[in-house]
Amino acid sequence: MKKYIKPTLFGLLALFLLAQFIRPEKNLSNDRTNDISLKYPVPEPVQAILKVACDDCHSNYTVYPWYAEVQPVAAWLANHVEDGKKHLNFSNFTSRRVAVQNHKFEEIIEMVKEGEMPLASYTWVHRDAILTEAQKQTLINWAQANMDSLKTQYPADSLVMQRR
Numbered sequence: 123m124k125k126y127i128k129p130t131l132f133g134l135l136a137l138f139l140l141a142q143f144i145r146p147e148k149n150l151s152n153d154r155t156n157d158i159s160l161k162y163p164v165p166e167p168v169q170a171i172l173k174v175a176c177d178d179c180h181s182n183y184t185v186y187p188w189y190a191e192v193q194p195v196a197a198w199l200a201n202h203v204e205d206g207k208k209h210l211n212f213s214n215f216t217s218r219r220v221a222v223q224n225h226k227f228e229e230i231i232e233m234v235k236e237g238e239m240p241l242a243s244y245t246w247v248h249r250d251a252i253l254t255e256a257q258k259q260t261l262i263n264w265a266q267a268n269m270d271s272l273k274t275q276y277p278a279d280s281l282v283m284q285r286r
């Protein structure tokens with residue numbers, strides 16, 4: 123019995139050590155050329171919520187905890203950030219068509235209302251990202267106000283997502 127356990131443990135340890143050489147690229151460009159705040163007002167309370175609860179996965183700047191250095195956690199986090207940014211990137215928000223921007227606000231309202239964002243796996247560690255009812259309402263009101271303002275600035279059909 124012993125004979126088999128030792129090589130297996132050694133193999134796992136070797137794999138773990140080898141995996142540490144895989145360094146996923148970090149999300150630290152901080153490129154805000156098309157930042158949401160250039161077009162939409164982002165009041166301080168909203169900004170504060172986005173910063174603690176959303177920006178790590180939805181902006182060009184992630185604040186990495188120490189364990190992000192350790193594989194396989196690093197790969198798992200990198201995946202979340204990549205996926206999150208693909209769906210919604212506040213640092214690159216205004217580069218999207220206005221219909222997309224409008225739609226993203228709609229989705230923010232939906233996700234926050236349903237408690238789907240921030241991701242549960244995130245709030246499990248980042249307890250300060252668990253949104254209070256008041257914080258949720260702040261985000262929802264903000265997104266709604268931006269949609270209302272778009273409605274006054276653009277013709278209705280330009281705000282509808284086209285199927286392509």
Ligand code: HEC
Nearest residue numbers: 175176178179202205206209210229230233239240241244
């Ligand atoms: C730990 C990373 C993480 C955090 C933190 C996070 N998100 Fe996300 N978000 C994702 C990922 C990954 C997706 C895409 C997959 C999915 O929908 O589950 C996503 C999808 C979304 C979408 C859907 C966009 C679309 O086009 O489908 C919205 C809206 C959203 N997030 C808003 C938020 C808001 C608002 C916050 C903060 C209150 C937040 N997210 C916090 C990772 C995160």
